[in-house]
Amino acid sequence: MHRHQRGMxxxxxxxxxxxxxxxxxxxxxxxxxxLNYMKVAKAMDAVASEVKGDNPDPASIRALIDxxxxxxxxxxxxxxxxxxxxxEDGVEMHVAYDDSxxxxxxxxxxxxxxxxxKVR
Numbered sequence: 001m002h003r004h005q006r007g008m009x010x011x012x013x014x015x016x017x018x019x020x021x022x023x024x025x026x027x028x029x030x031x032x033x034x035l036n037y038m039k040v041a042k043a044m045d046a047v048a049s050e051v052k053g054d055n056p057d058p059a060s061i062r063a064l065i066d067x068x069x070x071x072x073x074x075x076x077x078x079x080x081x082x083x084x085x086x087x088e089d090g091v092e093m094h095v096a097y098d099d100s101x102x103x104x105x106x107x108x109x110x111x112x113x114x115x116x117x118k119v120r
Contacts, residue, residue: 030109033099036074037113043068044082044093044117051119056091058084061119065093090120 008016047064066079076099083094093116100110 026103026109029101029103030111033101033111033113036076036099037115039072039074040069040077040095040113041115043072043074044095044115048093048117048119051091053120056119058086058091061091061093090118093117093119 043065046068047061050064051061061084062079062082065082069077069079077095077097081095081097085092085094094114096112096114098110098112100108103109
């Protein structure tokens with residue numbers, strides 16, 4: 001009678017752990033980029049709630065965004081990167097930017113962030 005082995009070999013376990021390590025390391029490297037994006041999104045949402053129903057002009061919205069960016073201090077994004085357009089249904093704030101972080105040697109991880117907030 002043949003006995004069949006069951007389970008994972010040590011080499012198989014090392015391969016799985018190496019793959020999990022690569023993914024976890026990428027997550028660790030990307031976490032600051034997503035935290036920075038959350039600062040930008042929070043500032044835009046706060047400005048939208050502050051000027052809700054006031055029929056604001058783009059200059060006052062830009063000043064409020066600048067104030068929130070000064071407090072939260074997001075990196076890689078400036079007030080000039082936020083596009084403010086006024087339409088019939090209200091004012092819309094839109095920001096789109098790319099951010100990257102070095103991963104290993106000459107390999108980098110690049111992420112595209114985009115956020116649109118409507119003020120009514």
